[in-house]
Amino acid sequence: MYRSHVLVCGGTGCTSSGSHRIIEKLEKEIKKQGLEDEVGVVKTGCFGLCALGPIMIVYPEGSFYSMVKEDDIEEIVSEHLLKGRVVTRLLYDETVKGAEVLPLQETEFYKKQKRVALRNCGVINPENIEEYIGTGGYEALGKVLTEMTPEQVIQVMLDSGLRGRGGAGFPTGLKWKFAAGNPSDQKYVCCNADEGDPGAFMDRSVLEGDPHVVLEAMAIAGYAIGASQGYIYVRAEYPIAVQRLNIAIGQAREYGLLGKDIFGTGFDFDIELRLGAGAFVCGEETALMTSIEGNRGEPRPRPPFPALKGLYQKPTILNNVETYANVPQIILKGPEWFASMGTEKSKGTKVFALGGKVNNTGLVEIPMGTTLREIVEEIGGGIPNGKKFKAAQTGGPSGGCIPAEHFDVPIDYDNLIAIGSMMGSGGLIVMDEDTCMVDIAKFFLEFTVDESCGKCTPCRVGTRRMLEILEKITKGQGTMEDLDRLEELAAHLSSNSLCALGQTAPNPVLSTLKYFKDEYIAHIVDKKCPAGVCKDLLQYKIDPDKCKGCTLCARNCPNNAITGKVKEAHVIDQEKCVKCGACMEKCRFGAIYKE
Amino acid sequence: MKSLEELQAIRAKMQGRVGFRSEDESQTRVVVGMATCGIASGARPVLSALADAVQEEGLNNINVTQTGCIGLCQYEPIVEVMEPGKEKVTYVKMNPEKAMEVFRLHLKGGQVVTKYTLAAEQK
Numbered sequence: 045m046y047r048s049h050v051l052v053c054g055g056t057g058c059t060s061s062g063s064h065r066i067i068e069k070l071e072k073e074i075k076k077q078g079l080e081d082e083v084g085v086v087k088t089g090c091f092g093l094c095a096l097g098p099i100m101i102v103y104p105e106g107s108f109y110s111m112v113k114e115d116d117i118e119e120i121v122s123e124h125l126l127k128g129r130v131v132t133r134l135l136y137d138e139t140v141k142g143a144e145v146l147p148l149q150e151t152e153f154y155k156k157q158k159r160v161a162l163r164n165c166g167v168i169n170p171e172n173i174e175e176y177i178g179t180g181g182y183e184a185l186g187k188v189l190t191e192m193t194p195e196q197v198i199q200v201m202l203d204s205g206l207r208g209r210g211g212a213g214f215p216t217g218l219k220w221k222f223a224a225g226n227p228s229d230q231k232y233v234c235c236n237a238d239e240g241d242p243g244a245f246m247d248r249s250v251l252e253g254d255p256h257v258v259l260e261a262m263a264i265a266g267y268a269i270g271a272s273q274g275y276i277y278v279r280a281e282y283p284i285a286v287q288r289l290n291i292a293i294g295q296a297r298e299y300g301l302l303g304k305d306i307f308g309t310g311f312d313f314d315i316e317l318r319l320g321a322g323a324f325v326c327g328e329e330t331a332l333m334t335s336i337e338g339n340r341g342e343p344r345p346r347p348p349f350p351a352l353k354g355l356y357q358k359p360t361i362l363n364n365v366e367t368y369a370n371v372p373q374i375i376l377k378g379p380e381w382f383a384s385m386g387t388e389k390s391k392g393t394k395v396f397a398l399g400g401k402v403n404n405t406g407l408v409e410i411p412m413g414t415t416l417r418e419i420v421e422e423i424g425g426g427i428p429n430g431k432k433f434k435a436a437q438t439g440g441p442s443g444g445c446i447p448a449e450h451f452d453v454p455i456d457y458d459n460l461i462a463i464g465s466m467m468g469s470g471g472l473i474v475m476d477e478d479t480c481m482v483d484i485a486k487f488f489l490e491f492t493v494d495e496s497c498g499k500c501t502p503c504r505v506g507t508r509r510m511l512e513i514l515e516k517i518t519k520g521q522g523t524m525e526d527l528d529r530l531e532e533l534a535a536h537l538s539s540n541s542l543c544a545l546g547q548t549a550p551n552p553v554l555s556t557l558k559y560f561k562d563e564y565i566a567h568i569v570d571k572k573c574p575a576g577v578c579k580d581l582l583q584y585k586i587d588p589d590k591c592k593g594c595t596l597c598a599r600n601c602p603n604n605a606i607t608g609k610v611k612e613a614h615v616i617d618q619e620k621c622v623k624c625g626a627c628m629e630k631c632r633f634g635a636i637y638k639e
Numbered sequence: 640m641k642s643l644e645e646l647q648a649i650r651a652k653m654q655g656r657v658g659f660r661s662e663d664e665s666q667t668r669v670v671v672g673m674a675t676c677g678i679a680s681g682a683r684p685v686l687s688a689l690a691d692a693v694q695e696e697g698l699n700n701i702n703v704t705q706t707g708c709i710g711l712c713q714y715e716p717i718v719e720v721m722e723p724g725k726e727k728v729t730y731v732k733m734n735p736e737k738a739m740e741v742f743r744l745h746l747k748g749g750q751v752v753t754k755y756t757l758a759a760e761q762k
Contacts (some may be wrong), residue, residue, distance in 0.1 A: 047690040047703050049660055082690065103660045104668070106704040128673045128705035167660055177646060178653025186643045300640040307642045 046084035048125060051101045053166065055090030056245070056284055057253050057406075058097035062114070063087075066098050069114050073121040083125050084350055089253015092407040093153060098138060101148075101166075108148050110136040116156040152422050153383025153404050158385065160368035160393045161209075161246075162409045165253030165508035170288050176256040182301050184372035185260050188267055189309045190276035197268040198224060201371070203379035210236055210327075210364030211442065211468045212544070213390070213457040216371075219361050222351035223269040226359040231271035233262050234355060234362040235333060237278035239442030240324040242491060244471035246395035247365035248437070251278065251285035254369065255292035259302065259315060259451035261368035264375065266313040269361055274315040277332050281322050289317055324441075324495035328543045329354075329362045331497070342499045343543035350566060365468070366395055386412030390456030400425050400437075400473035413454040416446060420474055435559070439468025441488045441495075442548035444555025445481065464555040466548070475592060480577035481560040482567055486514040488552040495543065506537040517564065518578040520571040530557065572639075579623045582638045588613035590635035597627035597636065654699060665723055667701045669693075669746065671733075674708035681734060682716035687748040688735040689718070692742045701746060714760060720745060729757040 052058075052067050067087060091099050096110035100120075100473050107130050109120065116134055123129045132140060138151040159165075168175040176182070186196055202217030221457050223231060235258060239247040251258065258403050262274040278286055293315055296302040304312045318336045326341040333355045335341035337445055354360025370392060374382045383391045390412040393623045396419065399405050403425035410419065420426070427433055435445040440453075444465035446453070453459050457467050475484065488512040498504045516522045534550030541547045557564060566574050573581040586597070586606075593611040598604075605621045608614030616627070628636040651656035671677070671686040682705075690703040709717055714745060718738060723728050728739055728751050737755055744750045753759055 045685065047657075047705070049656075051660065082687065101660075104666075104704050126673065126705075127678070127707055128670075129707040168657060174649055174653050175657055177649045178657035180650065182646055183650070186646055190643060305641075307643060307646075582676070 048083045049086055049103045050083060050125070051088045051103065051166065053088045053089070053091050053097060053099045054087035054170075055094070055249055056282075057094035058099055061097045061286065062192070062634065063098040065114055066112055066117065068102070069117045070121070071230070073117050075126065077121055077126055079121070079125055086169045087171070087187050088168060089165040089170050090162075090249040090407055092157075092162070092249075093404060093559050094406040095404055096406075101492050103249060105130060105145075106147055107131075107138050107145065108136045109134045118219045118417055129524065136266070137544035138440060149486055152425060153406075153408070156414065156423055158411050158509040159409050160373055160379060160382075160385075160551070161366050161395055162253070162407070163251055163373070164257065167538075168254065170253055170255055171291050172300075173292065173299055176254070179445065180376065181256055182260055183374070185263050185301065186262050186307055188375055189307050189311055194224060194268045194270065197264065197375070200375060200379050201268070204374045204382040205379075205386075205389075206367065206370055206374060206382065207390065208364060209366035209370075209394065209469070211439065213465065213467060216363060216367055219351060220265060220268050220347070221284065223271075223359045223361045226352050228359050230273070230356075230358050231269055232355045232358055232360040233265045233269065233271045233274040234333065234336070234360055235262055235274065235276040235278075235368060236327060236329070236362055236364045237276055237282075238327040239279065239365070239469060239551075240265075240322075240327045240440075240495075241469050241471045243399045243442060243473055244397045244469045245317060246397055246407055246470055248282050248285050248364050250369050251282065252288055255285075255288045256296065257372060258289075258365055258368045259292055259362075261371035263302065263306070263313045264371055265361060265363070265368075267311055269359070271361075272312045272314070272345060272450040272488075274313065275318050275336055275355070276315060276316045277320055277326070277336055279322055280319040283627045286317065286319065286617060293317070307360075316351060323497070324491075325497040325543070325545050327544060332362065333360065341495050343545075345542060354603075387454060387456045387459075394455075394467070394470055396470045396472045398424050398472050398474070401476040401479070402474040403428055412456045415452050415454055417451045419455070419472065420451075427474065427476050431478065432478050433474070434479055435475045437465075437473040437482065437484065437552070438471065439466040439476065439548075439551070441469045441491050442544065442551055443468045443471075443558060445475075445484070449559075449561040451452060464551075464558055466551070478575055478577070479557040480518075480573050481563045481573040482514065482518055482573075483577045485553045485556045486511065486518060489514060489549070492545065492549040496549075500546065501539075502537050503542065503549065503635065506533055506541070507546070507549050509533055510537075510550065514553070517567050518573070519580040520567065520578075522568040524565075524568060526568070527557065527561075576638050582623065583618055584616055584623060584625070584628060584636060584638050586614050586616055587635045587637060590633050592633055592635075594632070596630050600626050600630045602626060641702070664741050665700065667723065667746070668719075668721040669701060669703045670706045670719045670721065671703070672707070672719075673705035676708055676712035677715045677717065677742055680715040684735045685716045685718060685733045688738050689742060692739065693746070696747070698746070700715045714757065730755045731757050731760050 093219050097588045100109040100558045139146045207213040320326045328343050331343040350360045395409045435447045493507045496503045513526050591613040598606040604619045693701050716733040718730045
């Protein structure tokens with residue numbers, strides 16, 4: 045028996061900051077101290093606080109060590125694991141209150157969170173099926189197969205109010221009901237793990253931290269609609285997720301939880317992986333299925349919807365990873381439990397990938413209806429360097445910006461659409477006053493221009509024309525008529541594009557135009573970028589009163605654009621200046637400014 | 640695996656191990672002093688005896704863990720039992736045999752073994 049468990053995060057964030065080396069060192073050190081029979085090391089999925097990685101938790105004390113280095117391991121083992129003295133200096137600051145150590149659940153970051161989809165992430169070893177079973181895993185599948193009819197399963201899903209977590213928010217139960225109602229010799233259950241929104245990584249974290257929950261939910265869906273085969277379409281850029289899924293599928297087959305005659309009920313279900321090559325459009329359902337079939341990933345018109353003719357022209361359901369992660373809990377705890385969380389039309393919880401200008405970047409799961417203010421100021425720990433909140437971007441390239449005036453709107457599917465954004469897959473990028481909204485719109489359009497598959501003209505040509513106009517504006521060459529043309533193009537794209545990629549591509553432009561029109565006008569009329577981001581519209585200058593003539597700036601200028609004699613004020617040659625900002629960074633007297 | 644019973648059996652086996660990773664208020668905590676003084680006077684075998692016994696009997700509501708110096712070095716090895724809603728009981732000058740007695744009578748039987756407590760020792 046292990047008297048102590050050391051959980052080390054093996055998610056992508058912590059792995060890239062070296063958690064695998066920490067684990068190696070830890071195991072070596074534990075052995076050296078002769079504790080290998082008393083202390084167990086567990087590699088888990090993501091804890092959520094990625095900004096503080098590599099992360100380590102020691103139970104039963106629940107000591108949360110952050111930013112652990114290899115050199116700290118010896119101390120942790122000899123002090124904490126051997127002698128029981130918590131190494132206070134390595135604890136996450138928020139858990140230390142004077143001489144007291146607070147439980148993690150009482151920190152600002154975790155206090156308001158409610159973990160349903162992420163319940164096992166950071167708790168179990170994802171490469172061990174028995175740990176998943178130990179937390180109640182595969183019990184929902186057992187219950188469904190032995191006690192419920194497919195109709196009852198679908199009714200539970202309908203009653204729970206669960207809506208698709210991939211972006212559009214379509215009721216999951218309804219999707220299943222349609223597919224169940226279309227008779228066919230073969231049906232398919234697919235999982236969309238082609239997470240493509242820049243900055244969103246909740247699906248990856250679920251797959252890395254709790255892969256079995258997806259397998260179990262897909263088997264439940266298979267039973268509900270009458271399918272015996274499932275496919276998980278996961279991007280090849282998620283190597284850890286792919287590896288753990290493969291291990292999980294292998295173990296589930298070995299334990300008879302996938303394959304023929306599951307639990308002796310005569311129900312057959314198996315799952316295969318399909319790796320995506322990283323095209324954004326393959327997250328669109330028809331393109332995804334086309335890609336599984338082995339063809340070029342391009343969307344096709346709907347109807348027919350996949351519930352009627354999907355993969356290989358057979359009735360198919362496609363749900364997102366996070367959606368599936370909720371399913372077994374709904375079966376076990378009942379639809380009422382799930383529906384008791386959230387708002388009237390958006391039930392349950394939602395995972396957000398918190399990023400951008402916020403202190404606690406990472407993964408948070410909160411009940412629907414939490415306000416943006418709570419997410420940014422409380423859970424996110426506010427904005428670094430005392431800057432002011434300007435806007436938050438949700439929904440990635442399909443979404444929009446939420447300005448400060450909507451800081452207190454409860455976040456759910458319908459409220460976000462009402463204020464011109466959307467839930468999307470849950471990327472939430474916080475922006476402060478140093479962010480140029482025109483530049484942000486341009487960034488997302490660059491992304492959609494790159495990722496447009498080119499099949500339909502409105503998207504292929506329309507996104508590029510819009511980007512060209514934005515480039516003109518950020519260079520100070522825009523006209524007021526350009527704003528009208530942007531809106532006109534946006535309307536055409538939304539109504540004429542084949543799939544959601546093109547239909548929603550104008551959203552970042554439209555929402556910034558709606559809330560930050562003054563910034564567009566500043567770029568066009570005053571030829572100024574108020575946030576000081578657009579290089580063509582700003583100049584670096586030296587204040588002669590503050591300049592001491594130390595020559596530091598001149599020596600650091602990569603283009604020799606700064607001239608001046610020692611102990612005399614320097615001058616920047618605007619013709620030569622490449623606006624890299626190196627001089628401003630180096631100046632010790634605050635004499636260099638941009639305008 | 641062909642039946643729900645088999646699934647339940649795995650769950651029962653794993654529950655203690657996974658359930659351990661929570662800060663549950665309803666758990667009984669058994670703490671062994673493992674500072675230099677404790678280790679020197681033989682706290683390691685006491686700790687492993689208790690940990691093994693709890694594991695063997697499958698008592699999932701009991702956590703056995705270690706702590707630093709309590710400050711009563713002359714009484715080491717010290718074992719403290721903290722049950723929810725009850726006063727802490729401090730056992731002193733433990734050895735594996737005495738610890739097993741505490742395990743049988745107190746942790747399983749609910750009866751404090753008065754003769755080994757700090758209060759008895761100080762009389």
